[in-house]
Amino acid sequence: MTDVPVDEMSFEDAIRELEQVVGKLERGDVALEDSIALYERGAALKKRCETKLTEAEEKVAKITLGEGGQPTGTTALGD
Template sequence: MTEIENMSFEEAMRELEATVGKLEHGEATLEESIALYERGAALRKHCDEVLRRAEERVEKITLAANGQPTGTVPAEGL
């Protein structure tokens, strides 16, 4: 299995969806279900962190009176 911290957001989401599907079908043993749940929780945390970092990078374009872009401000300023 790929180390979660090295996964892209898309890879982690695909694996998380597959993990949820396996749990929903109920075909795993109790121990397998626990391991799947733990991995799913770690995948979800990773996705949340990737999204948080992406949101921090979002910037708002500031416009001059004539409508021309003049720069950016951090997303926290929104």
């Protein structure tokens, strides 16, 4: 695990660490207190990944298309 705050992680870093957390928990060779801390970190990482995916989906959904289906730009998320 890293010392980087979860809310500052990129999607790629968060998913990579989440995979490590899941691996450790699946092996079952972690003490109870450590398992709880890992689970909490994993939950935060999962939420971060979901947030970053939602942001990306919103950006893609806001791409405007011109004639012939060619991208012409984007619109603000509030539009």
